[in-house]
Amino acid sequence: KAGVTQTPRYLIKTRGQQVTLSCSPISGHRSVSWYQQTPGQGLQFLFEYFSETQRNKGNFPGRFSGRQFSNSRSEMNVSTLELGDSALYLCASSLRTSGLAGEQYFGPGTRLTVT
Amino acid sequence: AQSVTQLDSQVPVFEEAPVELRCNYSSSVSVYLFWYVQYPNQGLQLLLKYLSGSTLVKGINGFEAEFNKSQTSFHLRKPSVHISDTAEYFCALRTGNQFYFGTGTSLTVIP
Secondary structure, eight states: OOOOEEEOSEEEEOTTOOEEEEEEOOTTOOEEEEEEEETTTEEEEEEEEETTEEEEEOSOOTTEEEEEOTTSOEEEEEOSOOGGGOEEEEEEEEOOOTTOOOOOEEOOOEEEEEO | OOEEEESOSEEEEETTSOEEEOEEEEOSSOOEEEEEEEOTTSOEEEEEEEOSSOSEEEOGGGOEEEEETTTTEEEEEESSOOGGGOEEEEEEEEETTEEEEOOOEEEEEEO
16 A cells, blocks of 8 residues: 655745645545644644545644645645745644544655745 | 653664653543654654553564553653664654644664
8 A cells, every 4th residue: 555645855945935735645544634843843733634624723824724635635835935934844644533543644744945 | 731742852872772762741631642753854654552451562663662641651662772773753642633742752773
């Protein structure tokens, strides 16, 4: 079974630009979560999508948004990029069924550098 | 509020020595607990998980962890480490459908 895939793997953007990151979950997984990982803050939860609906949201400004498509693929968008947005963005998928404390399966991440 | 605290940011240990990575959590509701490992330039890989039942959980690569409800801890242990265990380790808890991660412990195995 293929794992979680994220594209692109590396990205360099300039302050003020916007960026879109993509995540394809494991086949059959309907939940996709996004995390920002930085050396200072560690892993911080951005949001979770399930069945095309945002179910949970972390404490990030509105510049960070996402969506999920009917095939469970998800995109994350960051507008008006700031230097502090430089980070590894991780996507994780899970089954998210009521009978399972489903663990999350992580993709390799997208390394975003803002200059 | 839920939180996870990893008490050591860096742990150096000699090859073939035992290691313990400490994790404490705070939650007012039932939790599920996880340990993940992250190798350089990669995503996180699940090492083991505690859902219920036996408090001693065995995972991949010879790691195990013990859930201690009274001390709200979930420490990770390995009796003999290898060079290949050098990585970042994250403790996480899940309540409902949200995960909370610790800040990570960098394990360095010294030859």
